Amino acid sequence: MSPLWLLLDRVVTSGNLTFIDADGRARTYGDNTGPQVVVRLHDKPVEWRIALDPGLAIAEAFMDARLNLEQGSVYEFLELLIRNTQRTGPPGSARLLDRMRYATRWARQYNPVGRAARNASHHYDIPPEIYDLFLDPDWQYSCAYFPHENVDLAEAQRAKKRHIAAKLRVSPGQDVLDIGSGWGGLGLSLAQLADARVTGITLSNEQLRRARERAKKMGLDSQVRFELRDYRKVEEKFDRIVSVGMFEHVGVNHYQEFFNQVYKLLKDDGVALLHSIGRSDTPGITNPFIEKYIFPGGYIPSLSEVIPAIERAGLVVADIEILRLHYAHTLRAWRDAFMARRDEAKRLMGERFCRMWEFYLAGSELAFRYQGMMVFQIQLIKQVDALPLTRDYMVEDERRLEAIEAGGGQRPRLAGT
Missing domain, CATH: 3.40.50.150 (Vaccinia Virus protein VP39)
Structure with missing residues (x-):
């Protein structure tokens, strides 16, 4: 099973989210409440990138049209993800990346x-x-x-x-x-x-x-x-x-x-x-x-x-x-x-x-x-x-x-x- 599907199984426990992968296979997550959001991915590599670094990869995939919303808006999609991660917490890979980013933030915020x-x-x-x-x-x-x-x-x-x-x-x-x-x-x-x-x-x-x-x-x-x-x-x-x-x-x-x-x-x-x-x-x-x-x-x-x-x-x-x-x-x-x-x-x-x-x-x-x-x-x-x-x-x-x-x-x- 794709690491992205495993991630979504753990994180999305409420709402109404359907993900369609690059092969056309659809999986639905949540408890069927709220507006329906349908997301289609257009290539396999983006699945791995989202699973490993969702905070950046989802945005980049949407910007590059490798991720499209077939139903619902970007706002509804992000709201669904944010409200779920508030309950379950971010995935382990995201927590690790966040700790690394915190440890090195001084370099990125050096603004002479x-x-x-x-x-x-x-x-x-x-x-x-x-x-x-x-x-x-x-x-x-x-x-x-x-x-x-x-x-x-x-x-x-x-x-x-x-x-x-x-x-x-x-x-x-x-x-x-x-x-x-x-x-x-x-x-x-x-x-x-x-x-x-x-x-x-x-x-x-x-x-x-x-x-x-x-x-x-x-x-x-x-x-x-x-x-x-x-x-x-x-x-x-x-x-x-x-x-x-x-x-x-x-x-x-x-x-x-x-x-x-x-x-x-x-x-x-x-x-x-x-x-x-x-x-x-x-x-x-x-x-x-x-x-x-x-x-x-x-x-x-x-x-x-x-x-x-x-x-x-x-x-x-x-x-x-x-x-x-x-x-x-x-x-x-x-x-x-x-x-x-x-x-x-x-x-x-x-x-x-x-x-x-x-x-x-x-x-x-x-x-x-x-x-x-x-x-x-x-x-x-x-x-x-x-x-x-x-x-x-x-x-x-x-x-x-x-x-x-x-x-x-x-x-x-x-x-x-």
């Missing part, structure tokens, strides 16, 4: 300046039209903030920016550093809503080009400047520092270096905010498919890996908020939008890219629903009296910013002034 730039370019310097297919109009490529589940993606991304601005407690004329500024949306919003002066840094040429174009078009290029610069190369001091969706690219080897630099660049009475994906369990490894094809050099940390580096840098944790299912909702919206315009993506990048991207968006959403992924926002200060005694100011400023955005308010003052 040059390598960090290449890693960023791998993901972000693709044709920008791809991102236009599924992101909101502001091109926010990080977890949105859903005050309630009926909010659409564009409003949830605006709410995320207001939420961050309120935690930063930005006031007019302050200098803000945005580490990993993306396509410029957050920096431009901080300038518009809070009249701040913003410096945004990125390692992506494509992001830099678009961010500068947007600033010029909005008449904010004298107030918001974007630069192609590594965070380790910044020397100026700032009143506020923010980093959204960039820390996942730092690498566990460089956490101390990152927070030491934040301490160095933050003024004594300043406030910093770190927004990053995290894991709610113990330290682990990057999913091998994500590491190889999507975010090379990336890693999702546990808080237990982050907090010690913050403490050693001399920074004070003023507040931590955990956003649990917000990224799952964000990824669902991205995947729906991408699949609705998949034909356009295929014309731009080809079928293999579309399969890769569909697998990436589906698997990432499921990670937040079932595998302990979350988003944390850590507010950092140097002086214990840099912020008010209670968190009430966050709510007050967030509401004031919402009124400004709606055209019914004035630029924000600090809460209580």
Whole structure:
């Protein structure tokens, strides 16, 4: 019997999964509950590869059309596998590979300046039209903030920016550093809503080009400047520092270096905010498919890996908020939008890219629903009296910013002034 069939016999105890091998033989697994998923394999070698390294081989087989879904979606297939492995645990070969990957993760997460730039370019310097297919109009490529589940993606991304601005407690004329500024949306919003002066840094040429174009078009290029610069190369001091969706690219080897630099660049009475994906369990490894094809050099940390580096840098944790299912909702919206315009993506990048991207968006959403992924926002200060005694100011400023955005308010003052 094929090692893959033996593996599936042990792992898949619930659901409704049918595998058809390269010879046309079908075997069904599970307890016949839930949506039916029918998978066809097109050659024998892929059976062995999946049995030995399912975390990577399933993704690669789907990308290369050596594995096809004849019934059901990629999302349903992965959900079935994930929910079953939560009960039975991963197979022995996968556990062994995971231990080996953990033991060598320092090498893959070694991200000096040059390598960090290449890693960023791998993901972000693709044709920008791809991102236009599924992101909101502001091109926010990080977890949105859903005050309630009926909010659409564009409003949830605006709410995320207001939420961050309120935690930063930005006031007019302050200098803000945005580490990993993306396509410029957050920096431009901080300038518009809070009249701040913003410096945004990125390692992506494509992001830099678009961010500068947007600033010029909005008449904010004298107030918001974007630069192609590594965070380790910044020397100026700032009143506020923010980093959204960039820390996942730092690498566990460089956490101390990152927070030491934040301490160095933050003024004594300043406030910093770190927004990053995290894991709610113990330290682990990057999913091998994500590491190889999507975010090379990336890693999702546990808080237990982050907090010690913050403490050693001399920074004070003023507040931590955990956003649990917000990224799952964000990824669902991205995947729906991408699949609705998949034909356009295929014309731009080809079928293999579309399969890769569909697998990436589906698997990432499921990670937040079932595998302990979350988003944390850590507010950092140097002086214990840099912020008010209670968190009430966050709510007050967030509401004031919402009124400004709606055209019914004035630029924000600090809460209580």
